[in-house]
Amino acid sequence: MHLQSGYPYSLVKYGLPNDYPKLGSDLRTTVTVIGGGISGALAAHALVQAGIDCIVLDARTAGLGSTVASTSLLQYEIDVPLTRLIKQIGRSGAERAYRLCAASIGELEAISRRLPGVPFDMKPSLYLASYKKDLPLIEAEHKARRRMGLDVLLWDADTVKHTIGLDAPGAIYSRAGAQTDAYLLTHALHRYNLKKGAQVYDRTLVTDIRTHKKGAVLTTAGGYTVQTKKIIVATGYESLQYIREKVVELRSTYAVASEHRETATAWYENCLI
Structure with missing residues (x-):
C-alpha cells in the first residue's frame, strides 16, 4: 500500500x-x-x-x-459531521466524541511544550460550505456545536468574502484548532x-x-x-x-505544500481552513 x-x-x-x-x-x-x-x-x-x-x-x-x-492540522472535526453522528449513535455519544477531540488539542499542546524543538501554534479554524446546497448542513452544525458548548460563530457569504477573501456561501468559525x-x-x-x-x-x-x-x-x-x-x-x-471485517473503503487524498504567497486580503488570524 x-x-x-x-x-x-x-x-x-x-x-x-x-x-x-x-x-x-x-x-x-x-x-x-x-x-x-x-x-x-x-x-x-x-x-x-x-x-x-x-x-x-x-x-x-x-x-x-x-x-x-x-498536514499536521489539528481540528476537532472528525470524518462524520456532528449532526450526522448524533443520528448514528445518539447525542450523548456524538457530543462526547467531539468534546474529546476538542480537548485533545489542548492536551497535545501541553505535551509539545515539554518537548524541545517541536513547533506548536494554537489557531482558529474555518469550516467552509463548498456550495449553497451545503448551507443547511453548516447551519445545523453550528447550532449543534453551540448547544454542546463549543465556541463557534456562523459566517455568511459576505463575512467570508470580506474577512478572508474567499467565495463561499457560509462557514463555521471555531476558536479551537492548532498546527504542529x-x-x-x-x-x-x-x-x-x-x-x-x-x-x-x-x-x-x-x-x-x-x-x-x-x-x-x-x-x-x-x-x-x-x-x-x-x-x-x-x-x-x-x-x-x-481486521477481518471490511469496515472501511480507502480513497486517495492529496496534500500540497507551496511557497508563501502575498495576497490582496490578509489571511485572517492565520486560521486553518
Whole structure:
C-alpha cells in the first residue's frame, strides 16, 4: 500500500532527526506497540507516563509512513459531521466524541511544550460550505456545536468574502484548532520515551502474531520474537490487515505544500481552513 509519493515536506526540511536500531534479539515486555508513527509514539508516551514498560516496532524507518505526509492540522472535526453522528449513535455519544477531540488539542499542546524543538501554534479554524446546497448542513452544525458548548460563530457569504477573501456561501468559525509538525513531534516523543525506559526499533517487520491466554508472541522478519502481554496496533491505514471485517473503503487524498504567497486580503488570524 502506497501511503505517500513525491517528496514529503517534513522529510525534505528536517531529514532524519533520529535513528533507531533494528531488533536484534528476543525480548519480553508488558505492551508492544506496532507502528512508530505519531499514533504509536503517543501511545508509548501514555504508557511510559503510566510507568508501563513498552516496546515500539516499525516496519519502516520510524515516522516515514503516513506521519511524514500529514498536514499536521489539528481540528476537532472528525470524518462524520456532528449532526450526522448524533443520528448514528445518539447525542450523548456524538457530543462526547467531539468534546474529546476538542480537548485533545489542548492536551497535545501541553505535551509539545515539554518537548524541545517541536513547533506548536494554537489557531482558529474555518469550516467552509463548498456550495449553497451545503448551507443547511453548516447551519445545523453550528447550532449543534453551540448547544454542546463549543465556541463557534456562523459566517455568511459576505463575512467570508470580506474577512478572508474567499467565495463561499457560509462557514463555521471555531476558536479551537492548532498546527504542529507530526513528523518532528513523533521523533521528539520517541526521544522522550527512550529516556523513560521505552524501547524503539524500526526496520523491524512483524510477520506473525500468535496469541495465548497470557498474551502474545510476535515474530519479526529477522526471526526474533517479542513476548508481550498486550498489543497496540498503531499502523494507520495499514491496520486493516489486522481486521477481518471490511469496515472501511480507502480513497486517495492529496496534500500540497507551496511557497508563501502575498495576497490582496490578509489571511485572517492565520486560521486553518
